Amino acid sequence: MGLNDEVGRRLRELRQQQRLSLSELARRSGVGKGTLSELEGGRRNPTLDTLYALTTALDSPLSAVLSDHPRHAFEAGGEGVSGDAVTAVLIERFEEPPAVTDVFRIRIAAGSVQESAAHIADTSESLMVLTGTAVVGDPAQPQTAGPGEYAHWRADTPHLYSAPTGDVHGILFVRYPRAGAHRA
């Protein structure tokens, strides 16, 4: 049930869908046909270059051959249940001398509450809600933001994310100083 079995299987499927022989794909991609044979059989652990050469020759994106695991846990580790209450994917990162801003596409699962530990000093977060109603920020004085609304809070203290009434989608901004100090 290896990852390489999976990738090999997909590779073979893709090739056969295009009515290409193993030899022909090897020729077009520049990959040795022995390599390709063992790869499709899941008996090899391909390098990125090899995968890229093959998917390109198959006119497919790399993702066509990788088991797409579209889950990303936000703020994993730390305390508490880092479950699937909040998922976030980085879509942009801005760096300028004094600070860095990360822009995430975020989803808060319906009915869930997640508390996040403090980040480094002078970190702040902002949320633009796209759909749903979010309750976020300081646990003592949380803010509520609905579709099209905006919230801003300090993130150098513990803070929470929750979606009491239904799934929330939004864009989250995390802004923190550029200095590289570590906290305990």
Added chain:
Amino acid sequence: MGLNDEVGRRLRELRQQQRLSLSELARRSGVGKGTLSELEGGRRNPTLDTLYALTTALDSPLSAVLSDHPRHAFEAGGEGVSGDAVTAVLIERFEEPPAVTDVFRIRIAAGSVQESAAHIADTSESLMVLTGTAVVGDPAQPQTAGPGEYAHWRADTPHLYSAPTGDVHGILFVRYPRAGAHRA
């Protein structure tokens, strides 16, 4: 030109986002730290197993590290609201029954002023400034927003975008009622 440079760069970004040291990530993923160091430097051609071990330890999907979607989608993304002074690329669109929200990556050229005509009724816009200082909104009472700050204005009247002191980068939200009949 390397695919491996790109992957290495993303890997490092992801790791730093999570405030993990190289050594710590190596420990958690079971990947040798020498390997990880050279990988982040683009001096290696990682195998699938290695990539998977790393992205799993980073709680990210494999695709987060493959130049496939995340950032190239922006460059490829076509639809823009472009004038002389303002360039914008759509990065996300949310549709829910009452309204649609478009999320743009926006740049306002230094020293420029652009006025936009009124959009349809009940349209509003919000801007999160990432770098620079923007002056935006109602021409009679424009708002100023610096890095990390936020502005919101009605867009069903003429409104302006300007960057008096230097290039401005940000994320622009345009929210408008859903086209067509009002359905409950």
Added chain:
DNA sequence: AGGTGGCGTTCTGTTTACGGAACGTTCTGT
């Protein structure tokens, strides 16, 4: 100060993914 422990890089020996050659098989055509 010396010591301790973290960091990221470079070095080293082992393992293995690679391209290509050699192989057995099957399917043409003459």
Added chain:
DNA sequence: ACAGAACGTTCCGTAAACAGAACGCCACCT
């Protein structure tokens, strides 16, 4: 029947990806 050619698999020498050790650096101890 026998080429001839294509197929996919297995073999082989080489290049390189790997884990881990050794290194130099810096911060914080006692």
